């Protein structure tokens with residue numbers, strides 16, 4: 203049996219989780235205060251994923267960069283590829299929720315803007 207100690211990132215309480223594994227299979231999650239922690243512990247040991255936030259350069263905008271994020275979780279192992287693929291430039295104007303990059307790093311997930319950028323006057 204293998205035991206992994208994790209800190210739950212589900213909320214600021216940061217519960218200390220202990221995940222018992224038999225091979226790749228999760229046998230038990232303990233230390234969680236709520237159901238969300240058990241789900242996080244299991245997922246983190248079997249299929250870890252993250253929302254990625256970053257920024258992208260903007261051309262012709264009232265600001266030079268726009269904050270962006272993945273529309274949903276992507277596999278943790280794809281984070282580096284995702285950030286690397288965000289080296290491009292987008293053109294203003296940009297609205298919140300606009301897709302800035304489609305299918306980032308072949309994850310099937312789009313990158314969207316999280317702030318409005320106006321066209322420079």
Ligand code: SF4
Nearest residue numbers: 210212213216217239
């Ligand atoms: S187990 Fe629940 S209460 Fe504890 S950190 Fe995770 S989400 Fe928060």
